[in-house]
Amino acid sequence: MNKILQVKNISKTYNTLNGEIEALKDISIDINEGDFTAIIGSSGCGKSTLFNIIIGLENKDNGIIKKNDNLKIGYMLQEDALLPYLTIFENAMIGLKIQKKDNDENKKYVLNLLKEYGLIEFINKYPKELSGGMKQRVALIRTLATRPDLLLLDEPFSALDYQSRIKVADDVYNIIKKEKKTAIMITHDIGEAISLSQVIYVFSKRPAVVKKKYNIKLPNNINSIEKRKCPEFANYYEKIWSDLDETI
Amino acid sequence: MKQSEKQIAFLKNIKKEKRIILLFQISLTIIFFLSWEFLSSKGYINSFIYSSPSKIIITIKDLIITNNILKHVFTTVLECLIAFILGTSLGFGIAIIFYLFPITIKIFDPFLTILNSLPKVALGPIIIIMAGANPKSIILTALLTNIIVNISTIYNGFTNTDEVKIKLFKTFKASKRQMLHYLVIPSAYPTIITSLKLNISLTLIGLLPPVGEKIFFNKCYSRY
Ligand SMILES: Nc1ncnc2c1ncn2[C@@H]1O[C@H](COP(=O)(O)OP(=O)(O)OP(=O)(O)O)[C@@H](O)[C@H]1O
Ligand SMILES: [Mg+2]
Numbered sequence: 118m119n120k121i122l123q124v125k126n127i128s129k130t131y132n133t134l135n136g137e138i139e140a141l142k143d144i145s146i147d148i149n150e151g152d153f154t155a156i157i158g159s160s161g162c163g164k165s166t167l168f169n170i171i172i173g174l175e176n177k178d179n180g181i182i183k184k185n186d187n188l189k190i191g192y193m194l195q196e197d198a199l200l201p202y203l204t205i206f207e208n209a210m211i212g213l214k215i216q217k218k219d220n221d222e223n224k225k226y227v228l229n230l231l232k233e234y235g236l237i238e239f240i241n242k243y244p245k246e247l248s249g250g251m252k253q254r255v256a257l258i259r260t261l262a263t264r265p266d267l268l269l270l271d272e273p274f275s276a277l278d279y280q281s282r283i284k285v286a287d288d289v290y291n292i293i294k295k296e297k298k299t300a301i302m303i304t305h306d307i308g309e310a311i312s313l314s315q316v317i318y319v320f321s322k323r324p325a326v327v328k329k330k331y332n333i334k335l336p337n338n339i340n341s342i343e344k345r346k347c348p349e350f351a352n353y354y355e356k357i358w359s360d361l362d363e364t365i
Numbered sequence: 366m367k368q369s370e371k372q373i374a375f376l377k378n379i380k381k382e383k384r385i386i387l388l389f390q391i392s393l394t395i396i397f398f399l400s401w402e403f404l405s406s407k408g409y410i411n412s413f414i415y416s417s418p419s420k421i422i423i424t425i426k427d428l429i430i431t432n433n434i435l436k437h438v439f440t441t442v443l444e445c446l447i448a449f450i451l452g453t454s455l456g457f458g459i460a461i462i463f464y465l466f467p468i469t470i471k472i473f474d475p476f477l478t479i480l481n482s483l484p485k486v487a488l489g490p491i492i493i494i495m496a497g498a499n500p501k502s503i504i505l506t507a508l509l510t511n512i513i514v515n516i517s518t519i520y521n522g523f524t525n526t527d528e529v530k531i532k533l534f535k536t537f538k539a540s541k542r543q544m545l546h547y548l549v550i551p552s553a554y555p556t557i558i559t560s561l562k563l564n565i566s567l568t569l570i571g572l573l574p575p576v577g578e579k580i581f582f583n584k585c586y587s588r589y
Contacts, residue, residue, distance in 0.1 A: 172536055174532070174535055174536070191536075192533075192536035194529055194532060194533055194536075195529070196529050198527070198529045198530045198532075198533045200530065200547075200548070200551070200552075202551050202552075202554070211537070211547065212537045214547070215534065215537040215538070215539045215543050215547070216537060216538070263537070
């Protein structure tokens, strides 16, 4: 399979007034085009740091990141971060506006996404009138609007309650699959990782190294809720649970 | 159908509340002036010291006829307006510079604190010596009283911008200008409005120094 991104032996140490913090030690991951990959690791182990390095918000100390020069990367944050003073449509367009690509064609594309994902009636409303799950969908559309080839999702559902979390996760997964995007998702939720991904990387505690890599083999013609009922699911769950247990 | 009735009731309620608020504000104002008038005309308070609304109206009428007070009021309002606009735009500009170049705020912070704690009105005589006995020094005094507060409230508004949103903008590779335009300034909007309100009263305080207007000029309202 075509590798869209290769991270090789990345290390990163933060310098702070209170001393050095070694966040990443020797991280290597490969991302296949079209895959949904999950990264699991304990809190503060360096997962967000890896994303920040991939997208260029932080410098790395060592290692290489191999990707196509024109690979476009989109980032979806833990919070929806919608701007309260803009309408839903303006919020969905903000990335394009910043990149000066808010032309008619792209406007149409965004309107289509909003329509497809049940938000068309809300385009002139403000974020405070939407539910948490809807806001999360707007945030995803805002990221999709710039037509990235690779999506980085940093705990995108952590602000939601458990019930809507499973539903919204399924929604977002389906949107990503339908738009044929490659995605890497950071999560604390083992079940979420297994039910959504094709590949899972388990990180050790800080400084992070890749502790295990799993290729998840579950039937892919069923939704994530049904996947949770497969016997293999429990198997993976147990294994990853014990991996994390050792790292804590 | 039922839903829309509820909606109508909801909107009606909001309107009703607005009316009640306005009603209270107007009646409070009327009650204030009426009781002032009553107390002073019945001699409960000394009308020589506290005056009374009717006397004020008579004086104003008098002043309009004999002293052309409107000209003086106009001058004061103009001075106030100039100092207000200058203070706001300068404060805004300086706050932006502080935000764009964080090292500048670190350098100037202690000086701003010192300046802010100075009794600016007391600087009146010095300013008159520096700028001369003309409206320039009045405006300068007024400006001095409002600008520091202006800078710091607006700057604080800027720095309170949500970190997550800043990160979002960075992921879109927003320039500093875009960051200010689409995120930092709109987010600080409520703070800026508060600052403007504060600014009006501070500007008026700055206009009032007796040393400024009363001694040197004929055109002003603090003269009376
Ligand atoms: N800008 C920074 N300056 C200094 N230290 C940092 C910075 N960003 C992160 N760190 C430190 O690096 C370590 C890894 O942080 P990171 O945010 O990557 O963790 P994480 O795995 O994403 O955690 P979580 O699951 O809680 O989000 C933490 O100990 C954190 O305190
Ligand atoms: Mg994180």
